[in-house]
Amino acid sequence: xxxxxxxxxxxxxxxxxxxxxxxxxxxxxxxxxxxxxxxxxxxxxxxxxxxxxxxxxxxxxxxxxxxxxxxxxxxxxxxxxxxxxxxxxxxxxxxxxxxxxxxxxxxxxxxxxxxxxxxxxxxxxxxxxxxxxxxxxxxxxxxxxxxxxxxxxxxxxxxxxxxxxxxxxxxxxxxxxxxxxxxxxxxxxxxxxxxxxxxxxxxxxxxxxxxxxxxxxxxxxxxxxxxxxxxxxxxxxxxxxxxxxxxxxxxxxxxxxxxxxxxxxxxxxxxxxxxxxxxxxxxxxxxxxxxxxxxxxxxxxxxxxxxxxxxxxxxxxxxxxxxxxxxxxxxxxxxxxxxxxxxxxxxxxxxxxxxx
Numbered sequence: 521x522x523x524x525x526x527x528x529x530x531x532x533x534x535x536x537x538x539x540x541x542x543x544x545x546x547x548x549x550x551x552x553x554x555x556x557x558x559x560x561x562x563x564x565x566x567x568x569x570x571x572x573x574x575x576x577x578x579x580x581x582x583x584x585x586x587x588x589x590x591x592x593x594x595x596x597x598x599x600x601x602x603x604x605x606x607x608x609x610x611x612x613x614x615x616x617x618x619x620x621x622x623x624x625x626x627x628x629x630x631x632x633x634x635x636x637x638x639x640x641x642x643x644x645x646x647x648x649x650x651x652x653x654x655x656x657x658x659x660x661x662x663x664x665x666x667x668x669x670x671x672x673x674x675x676x677x678x679x680x681x682x683x684x685x686x687x688x689x690x691x692x693x694x695x696x697x698x699x700x701x702x703x704x705x706x707x708x709x710x711x712x713x714x715x716x717x718x719x720x721x722x723x724x725x726x727x728x729x730x731x732x733x734x735x736x737x738x739x740x741x742x743x744x745x746x747x748x749x750x751x752x753x754x755x756x757x758x759x760x761x762x763x764x765x766x767x768x769x770x771x772x773x774x775x776x777x778x779x780x781x782x783x784x785x786x787x788x789x790x791x792x793x794x795x796x797x798x799x800x801x802x803x804x805x806x807x808x809x810x811x812x813x814x815x816x817x818x819x820x821x822x823x824x825x826x827x828x829x830x831x832x833x834x835x836x837x838x839x840x841x842x843x844x845x846x847x848x849x850x851x852x853x854x855x856x857x858x859x860x861x862x863x864x865x866x867x868x869x870x871x872x873x874x875x876x
Contacts, residue, residue, distance in 0.1 A: 636715025641674025
């Protein structure tokens, strides 16, 4: 580990020297590239240097132990330094963890009703509202792409984007099967029903990530329809895009403009293609690693929402909280943050094993 840190420090100093060279300073693109790498290494180097300085202070305090007049003060200082050294080393390990390149991206969220009929759709609506509230708390922008609403106001399928820095980092572990246990409003006997909805969270692809050739897609247009099939637009503004090589199909009818619907549908298509290509690339890696927070597979049951008991249980963490009302109002960090910490702990464990 220290060999790696010494190399990083050396590279950091080397970059600083390179940026000071006249031929680099007058080349904006090269200078920007070096500055970006330099800034990425800076937090690690600063922590490493702080850790070394604490080590020097520790050595000085140990020398003071031999002086009876300074013994108590030295022992107290050593106790304090030991904790600071451990904390700083832990922070260094965190900084060395491989960073998910998708963490800062916007996301495409897809919610689909699962088992449970109408009640599953109503639960899908609850999840849609929950994620919307969560995004509002974060100051993120929610944009609906497409929604299939049932006659009871439930969500058979909803696709929307959440735009904001760090959205994927916070929401990436929401993919999976969400289960609800509650008494439906249509249940006269008061029996608790179990229903499910599936959530998929995809990082939104950038143009450079996925190339969609014109010949690879078929675009169909048709009239938008509302609840129960009623027509909400008298023009053919709804758009269906089929990606012929993969068979992926995306529809969008949220806007009255065909052009806007096409643009939104293309964003979702690119996100799905990016997710597909990433999954294929990471397939072998995924077989060798199963994180504490689960695989993120959409067939994996990740959470249960029990209304009679007012509890939410995340099965990956074994965490149960009796604050369901707050959670559904968008106070989701009470579960999301522990998920991120669990992932961090797992990756730290792997980093330690790799350095043994």
